[in-house]
Structure formats: C-alpha cells, structure tokens
Amino acid sequence: MSQKKAVIAIGGNSLxxxxxxxxxxxxxxxxxxxxxxxxxxxxxxxTVAIGHGNGPQVGFVLRRSEIAYQVEGIHEVPLDVxxxxxxGATGYMLQQNLYNELLERNLDKKVATVVTQVEVDREDPxxxxxxxxxxxxxxxxxxMEKKENDGWSVLEDAGRGWRRVVPSPLPKRVVEEPAxxxxxxxxxxxxxxxxxxxxxxxxxxxxxxxxxxxxxxDYASSLLASxxxxxxxxxxxxxxxxxxxxxxxxxxxxxxxxLEEAKTYFSEGIHFAKGSMAPKIQACIWFLERGGKKAIxxxxxxxxxxxxxxxxxxxxx
Amino acid sequence: xxxxxALDGDLLVSADPSQGMFGQMKAITSIAxxxxxxxxxxxxxxxxxxxxxxxxxxxxRGEAAxxxxxPLPLDIxxxxxxGATGYMLQKALRNWxxxxxxxxEVLTLVTQVIVGEPAPPGAPRTKxxxxxxxxxxxxxxxxxxxxxxxxxxxxxYQRVVPCLTPKRIVEANSIRYLFDQGxxxxxxxxxxxxxxxxxxxxxxxxxxxVDKAYTAFLLGEEVQAEAIIFVSPWERIxxxxxLDLNNGLHSFYFxxxxxxxxxxxxxxxxxxxxxxxxxxxxxxxKTPVLIVPPDQLxxxxxxxxxxxxxxxxxxxxx
Numbered sequence: 001m002s003q004k005k006a007v008i009a010i011g012g013n014s015l016x017x018x019x020x021x022x023x024x025x026x027x028x029x030x031x032x033x034x035x036x037x038x039x040x041x042x043x044x045x046x047t048v049a050i051g052h053g054n055g056p057q058v059g060f061v062l063r064r065s066e067i068a069y070q071v072e073g074i075h076e077v078p079l080d081v082x083x084x085x086x087x088g089a090t091g092y093m094l095q096q097n098l099y100n101e102l103l104e105r106n107l108d109k110k111v112a113t114v115v116t117q118v119e120v121d122r123e124d125p126x127x128x129x130x131x132x133x134x135x136x137x138x139x140x141x142x143x144m145e146k147k148e149n150d151g152w153s154v155l156e157d158a159g160r161g162w163r164r165v166v167p168s169p170l171p172k173r174v175v176e177e178p179a180x181x182x183x184x185x186x187x188x189x190x191x192x193x194x195x196x197x198x199x200x201x202x203x204x205x206x207x208x209x210x211x212x213x214x215x216x217x218d219y220a221s222s223l224l225a226s227x228x229x230x231x232x233x234x235x236x237x238x239x240x241x242x243x244x245x246x247x248x249x250x251x252x253x254x255x256x257x258x259l260e261e262a263k264t265y266f267s268e269g270i271h272f273a274k275g276s277m278a279p280k281i282q283a284c285i286w287f288l289e290r291g292g293k294k295a296i297x298x299x300x301x302x303x304x305x306x307x308x309x310x311x312x313x314x315x316x317x
Numbered sequence: 318x319x320x321x322x323a324l325d326g327d328l329l330v331s332a333d334p335s336q337g338m339f340g341q342m343k344a345i346t347s348i349a350x351x352x353x354x355x356x357x358x359x360x361x362x363x364x365x366x367x368x369x370x371x372x373x374x375x376x377x378r379g380e381a382a383x384x385x386x387x388p389l390p391l392d393i394x395x396x397x398x399x400g401a402t403g404y405m406l407q408k409a410l411r412n413w414x415x416x417x418x419x420x421x422e423v424l425t426l427v428t429q430v431i432v433g434e435p436a437p438p439g440a441p442r443t444k445x446x447x448x449x450x451x452x453x454x455x456x457x458x459x460x461x462x463x464x465x466x467x468x469x470x471x472x473x474y475q476r477v478v479p480c481l482t483p484k485r486i487v488e489a490n491s492i493r494y495l496f497d498q499g500x501x502x503x504x505x506x507x508x509x510x511x512x513x514x515x516x517x518x519x520x521x522x523x524x525x526x527v528d529k530a531y532t533a534f535l536l537g538e539e540v541q542a543e544a545i546i547f548v549s550p551w552e553r554i555x556x557x558x559x560l561d562l563n564n565g566l567h568s569f570y571f572x573x574x575x576x577x578x579x580x581x582x583x584x585x586x587x588x589x590x591x592x593x594x595x596x597x598x599x600x601x602x603k604t605p606v607l608i609v610p611p612d613q614l615x616x617x618x619x620x621x622x623x624x625x626x627x628x629x630x631x632x633x634x635x
Contacts, residue, residue, distance in 0.1 A: 068378035075337025088400020112491040113427035
C-alpha cells in the first residue's frame with residue numbers, strides 16, 4: 001500500500017497560547033484546537049508523525065523541581081528526565097485529543113506516542129559554547145556554587161541575574177526511528193521527538209547516556225522526516241507565511257520558493273530571525289536536500305489550506 | 318515465550334531517597350539487567366510498571382511549588398511518569414542489549430486505559446496519594462479542589478482517590494502491533510493513564526488510580542502471553558505467603574489463593590491487588606502467574622525462586 005507520509009512539527013504556540021494561559025486546562029484546550037488541524041490533514045489521507053516543542057513545559061517541570069528542592073529537599077530532576085516527563089504529558093494530551101477528533105470524523109486511524117531519544121555527537125561544537133538559558137534566575141553566589149558543585153555553565157543575562165545555559169547540539173540520530181517508521185508505515189499517527197527528543201550521547205563504551213542539552217525541535221523533526229522517508233515536512237508556527245526582510249519596510253511575504261532560492265535567502269543572513277524563523281528554514285533545506293519532496297511553513301489554522309496550496313510558504317525542489 | 322512483566326514501582330527507585338535521580342537510574346539499570354537476560358534467551362516481553370513513588374514525588378513537588386507553578390491533575394502526573402520511567406527503562410535495557418550484541422528494539426508507548434468498576438471485593442477500593450497536610454490546608458483543598466481527604470493518625474490528612482479496574486487499553490492495537498513485530502514494548506506505566514468516556518463519546522482523564530494488576534492481565538490477553546510475571550521485593554513476597562522462599566517455585570492453586578487471602582489481614586495492598594486479580598484471571602485462563610523477586614527475574618519462568626499461581630487441575634472428563 002503506498003501512502004502519503006508527512007511529519008508535522010508543531011510549535012510552542014500550539015500548546016501554550018500566552019503567559020495567561022499556562023494551566024493544564026488551557027494547554028489541553030490549545031492542544032484540542034491543534035488536533036483539529038492535524039485531523040484535517042489526516043482526512044486528506046496523510047499519515048503523520050507529529051513532533052512538538054516543550055520549552056514552556058520543561059520550564060514548569062524545572063521550576064517545580066527547583067522550588068521543591070529548596071523548600072522540602074526533594075531531589076532535583078535532571079534535564080533529560082524533564083524532557084521525558086513532558087513527552088509523556090504532552091504526548092498524552094495530543095493522543096487523547098487526536099483520538100477523540102478522529103473518532104468524531106469516523107476516521108479509522110490509530111494514534112501512538114513514542115518516548116523518543118535523539119542522539120547527538122559528543123564532539124558537536126555546541127558543547128564548547130552553551131547558549132540556551134534554562135531554569136530560574138540566580139544571584140552570582142548561587143550561580144558560582146552550581147558551577148563549582150554541579151559543573152553547570154552559567155551566564156549573566158543582561159543585568160537580570162545569572163542563568164544556567166546548556167548547549168544546543170544538532171540531532172544526529174533518532175534512536176527509536178526504526179519503530180517510529182514501522183508504526184507510520186503501518187498507517188498509524190505517531191507523536192514523537194517531543195521537545196526535539198530526549199538528548200543522549202554515546203559514552204566511550206557506546207552506552208547511551210542522557211545529557212543536559214536542548215535539541216531544536218524543527219531540526220529533529222526534519223531528521224525524522226528524512227529517516228522515515230516522508231515526502232512532506234510541515235512546520236507549524238505563529239505566522240501564516242514566511243517573509244523576506246521580516247519586520248522591515250520592504251517586508252515581502254513568500255508563497256513559494258525553490259530549494260535553491262531558500263538557500264540563497266538563508267545565506268544572505270538578513271531575512272530570517274535567528275532562533276526563530278532561521279532554524280525553520282534550515283530544517284526545511286536539510287529535509288529537501290536529503291530527499292524530501294516538499295516543505296511547508298504556516299500557522300496551525302491554515303494547515304488544511306496550505307496543504308491544498310492556497311496559503312503558507314511552500315518550499316519545493 | 319511471550320511474557321508480560323509487571324514491575325512494582327518501588328523497585329524503580331532507590332531505597333535511599335537521598336540518592337535522588339541517580340538512585341532511580343541505578344535501580345532501573347539493575348532491573349534492566351534482569352529484563353535483558355530474558356530477552357537474550359529469546360523471550361518476547363511486554364513490560365509494565367508501577368508509578369506510586371514517582372507520582373508521589375511529583376505531587377510533593379507540585380505542593381511545594383504551588384504558589385509559583387500551576388498544579389497537575391492526576392492523569393497528567395501519570396503521563397509524566399510514563400514518559401520519565403519509560404525513558405530510563407528503555408535506555409537502560411537498550412544499552413544492556415547493545416552490550417550483548419543484541420539488536421532487539423525497545424520502545425515506550427504512552428498508554429491510556431478506560432476504567433470501569435471499582436476494584437473488586439476484597440481489594441482496596443481507594444488509595445491515599447501525595448503529601449500529608451495539616452488540617453487547615455486539608456480543609457482548603459477539600460473546598461477548592463473537591464478532594465476527599467482521610468486522616469491518617471500520626472501523619473496528617475492525605476488525599477484519597479478511587480482505585481478503579483481497567484476495562485480496555487486504548488492503545489492496545491499499537492502495543493500488539495509492535496510486540497508482534499518483535500519489539501520489547503514498555504507500556505501502561507502505573508496501570509495506564511485512567512480515562513473514561515464522557516457523554517459525547519470522547520475520552521477524558523479521570524482523577525483516580527488504576528488497579529495495575531488488572532492491566533497486566535489485559536496486556537496478557539492482547540499479546541496472548543504465556544506467562545504473567547509480577548516482580549516484587551523479596552520481603553513483600555515472603556510476608557505475603559508467610560514462608561521463606563527456598564528453592565524453585567512455590568505453587569498455589571486457585572483454592573489456596575482464597576485461603577491465603579483469607580488468612581492474612583496484613584498483606585500489603587499492592588499484593589492483595591495482585592492476588593485478587595490473579596484469582597479472577599485463573600477462573601478463565603490457564604496462563605500461569607508468577608510473583609518473583611527482582612534478582613530472580615532473569616532466570617524466570619523456569620529456574621527462578623518465587624511463587625506461582627496456577628488454575629485448579631482440570632479434570633479431563635469434564
């Protein structure tokens with residue numbers, strides 16, 4: 001049976017709308033909305049693997065952990081386990097809502113959440129230059145103590161205090177990829193690489209160990225899309241389309257670009273914001289270079305229309 | 318042999334709480350060694366596990382941080398622990414297999430179960446969870462969150478939730494599919510995330526705990542397991558049967574189970590659930606049930622020390 005396979009990477013805005021809507025009920029509602037759009041896609045005969053962000057969720061787990069350690073002396077949760085926690089909880093909310101939505105539409109599709117590790121390279125240069133701030137602000141003495149005792153990298157953040165920073169290495173391999181592929185090939189929708197995957201490295205003996213790092217979820221979704229031979233990668237974000245010269249007077253919305261055009265714009269370095277649109281474009285470029293057919297960047301509401309070619313930014317070979 | 322292995326949740330944390338997450342990883346690694354031995358000799362495994370201590374930690378953290386971070390309902394706590402424990406188990410087992418040159422894949426699936434009736438007669442129908450509160454805070458929680466709390470002498474007030482039996486595993490198809498493909502599947506942690514079906518036919522989370530012994534048997538039916546192995550600490554097993562564990566498997570037949578349950582009033586709740594669910598299972602199935610200590614798991618089901626629960630010898634004439 002030939003089937004249309006896609007990977008969709010859903011952004012943090014699909015899970016936590018804003019600071020006033022962080023509770024579990026609010027997250028659940030947001031996920032419910034998002035699942036309607038994913039169901040649109042499934043209704044158009046796509047079998048999808050779903051990757052998702054976990055920035056705010058990991059923040060909540062860490063905050064509880066930090067406070068409980070200070071107040072009650074309860075052991076802290078390391079970052080890899082925080083990631084695993086959020087894969088469980090967010091995966092659950094997604095799979096439950098998607099199950100309900102598919103049932104309502106009489107679509108006979110199964111949904112599964114796979115706890116997913118992503119291997120990164122020990123030699124990745126990101127380890128020499130940790131940049132991702134995580135956890136709460138600390139004063140200088142706390143920061144130095146953590147650096148001394150726990151080996152944290154810490155940075156002073158623009159006069160607001162000290163924060164822990166962790167590296168953001170590139171994903172090298174989705175450890176559970178063969179199983180994810182088997183499930184997708186069997187026609188199931190799979191929720192995977194949550195938060196970019198739980199970061200692990202191989203130690204000297206080849207054993208996988210969890211590490212304190214953050215993997216870009218769009219990079220991980222792109223890698224997964226290639227690994228399972230998906231033809232389409234959709235990156236769902238806050239904007240309907242990608243713009244050239246974003247936020248400037250000569251801003252220009254893009255309906256479509258070729259891989260070559262995308263690479264040119266990307267290398268010009270002025271169009272896409274670092275840490276937001278730039279990695280998404282990069283993720284699409286890598287996917288197309290590795291054999292993908294098409295990538296789309298749009299917002300959740302427009303997924304259905306973008307699939308029909310009516311909106312979004314389509315990146316093609 | 319196709320086997321469902323159900324691990325008690327306290328085997329996956331360190332007996333010494335000061336060891337924290339390092340202690341958990343160590344405990345999980347030592348269980349993974351045993352699970353690996355089973356895979357190595359060719360058994361096909363579905364692995365499920367308890368999560369009471371893990372959910373306990375989450376609830377303690379949530380309470381300590383309540384002025385700063387939103388609280389978590391029980392279904393989400395369960396989902397969290399499935400993610401974290403599943404991750405640690407699958408990583409440790411994969412590493413063990415890798416070291417042996419075995420290529421079996423290991424995968425954790427987030428698993429929901431549709432809950433039905435309360436635990437059957439004889440089994441505890443409620444469970445105390447989370448931290449102990451002082452009276453004032455307990456009353457406030459009763460009011461604001463609609464909780465039921467019980468006074469535990471000498472400890473304080475603790476939240477009480479129903480313990481419900483699972484009726485159906487929502488992700489049964491995926492579990493069975495992956496198992497049939499030869500994967501080791503870790504699933505239904507804590508007995509599964511408890512959900513029910515609302516008036517619209519939607520599934521929604523439920524504030525309850527699941528009788529996880531029943532989930533092990535449901536999993537057994539799904540994958541047509543040839544043995545169900547519960548793994549419990551030595552002392553818990555010894556206290557249950559009131560005998561030392563010597564050599565081999567100590568057998569109990571269906572009728573012995575009634576006597577065993579009736580005789581002892583101080584069997585721990587988790588063991589009572591196992592025995593009652595097993596009795597229920599043995600009424601209609603001949604699939605044997607084993608209860609073994611963790612260091613015996615690797616040589617189960619044939620060469621281990623522990624207890625086995627088996628159906629009445631069937632009269633061939635009937």
